[in-house]
Amino acid sequence: MLNVLEQAACAVEQKNWSLLNQCLQQLPVKRNSAGAPGGEQQALPDINLLLTLALEILETGDFHQRWEVAKVFPRLGSFAIAPLVAILADEAEEDRELRWFAARILGDFHNPEAIAALVDVLKTNHSEDLTAMAAAALASLGASSKNATAFRLAIDALTDMLERDETRSLAVKALSHIRHSETITPLLSVIRDKEVAVRTTAIEALASFHDDRIPPVLLDALKDTAAPVRREATIGLGFRAQLQEELELVAQLTKQLWDLNLEVCHAAAIALGRMGTDAAADALFAVLRKGTAPLSLQVQIVRSLGWIETPKALIYLQKAIAQRNRSPVSKKDGSNGRRGDGESFSTTFTASPLSLVTASSSRPMPNNPGDIDLVCQEIIAVLGRVEKPDVVRLAAKILLDGLNSNYPTIQHPRLKQALATSLGHLKDPAAIDSLIQMLADGDEGVKWHAIAALKKFSGVAPKLEALVANHNLTPALKQGIAIALENLRF
DSSP, rough: OOHHHHHHHHHTTTHHHHHHHHHHHSSSOOSSSTTOTHHHHHHHHHHHHHHHHHHHHHHHHHHHHHHHHTGGGGGGGGGHHHHHHHHOOTTTTHHHHHHHHHHHTTTTOOHHHHHHHHHHHHHHHHOHHHHHHHHHHHHHHHHHHHOHHHHHHHHHHHHHHTTTTTHHHHHHHHHHHOGGGGGGGHHHTTOOOHHHHHHHHHHHHHHHHHTHHHHEEEEEHTOOSSHHHHHHHHHHHHHGEEEGHHHHHHHHHHHHTSSSBBBHHHHHHHHEEEEEEEEEHHHHHHHHHOOOOOOHHHHHHOOOOHHHHHHHHHHHHHHHHHHTTTTTOOOOHHHHOOOTTTHHHHHTTSSSSSHHHHHHHOOOOSTTTTOOHHHHHHHHHHHHHHOOOOHHHHHHHHHHHHHHHHHHHHHSSHHHHHHHHOOOOOOOOHHHHHHGGGGGGHHHHHHHHHHHHHSSSSSSHHHHHHHHHHHHSSSHHHHHHHHHHHHHHH
């Protein structure tokens, strides 16, 4: 240990902070507990030296060196708190990064003095970075503290800060990170705050708790005038599928599916997918069938129907493919089908949900043969991810029916490639013949995707070898089979 201390002293003289950091990491600090008599007193000289060296790096090192030495301070116990508090409280200190690190390190101490210093920063400091770190440090301290007194002090201090406009937002953020049932009551006190950000943060945090007080709050928040609040409430209810009958969640979430804000609609689509019922599938398909929703929402609805994974949900996906191949729409409507990220229905289509319900039922289609129908592409991918044994065959049948129906959208090479991949994932033997026919496709990518899919089936090579002897095969299919046989041998 003496040798390490000597190296540390040399590192200080040379201002070699990286070497000093390495030395500090090697030095053991063993105490009974912070402030305990006996063992701590015996280690005092070493602790003081370590603290002096660690502070030297913290005050003069670069960001990386400060980051590394921050790991040393918690090992020093209560001795390190006073100088860190002094750094944090020094408003004349021009090095904002130094104070930021002091706040971060204090968050690792389970000590009332550290908490008081962090709370004081939130109350008095105007630096956004510093107050944010103090709030995060308090949250970290409360969540992991083994000291009941320190934990209670942190909660009480943050609850007190909720009563003042200037500190309410930071206090809510800190409480939202603690994720302890003790924070439910103070968070409930701000669910009707005038600030949207405060309400949003409170609802998001409350939604993570399984407490009988929370579901009614989330249901009420669905009617909030602010879209971010409605979105968080929708997300929270999506994780309560076990309460869907009691709370009539499918009906509640269906309303959000037609919200004027697209992010709320997305959250509702995801939440309905988590319900996993045919009733939820009905609500999702009602929007998809209209064909007027922004493209991103249609894609999410397809994914949600795939999560439900019931026969009815899959049949809805089949219907969606058929409808999208029925009648093209104007260029203007087609472009609308591709808008929507971050937009609301009101800015993209109409001014009210009612007009959405009565909107034209035309289907967004590609405007020229080179376009890809992204909704059909997603349907193909989703069907290929089906895992429930009782619906795998149905998924494969839907894909094969789409391929054999010669739908215009599915003739795009990339969609045929996706279809081959999905059939390979499903491994339904009924797909083998269709995959063999795809070996004759004029697109090289389709051929190779078909070969990759065929590799997932057993007994394909003998079948291909038997087909080679058939003189009625087209040259393209013969060539494709030859290539497939060559690759199946490896």
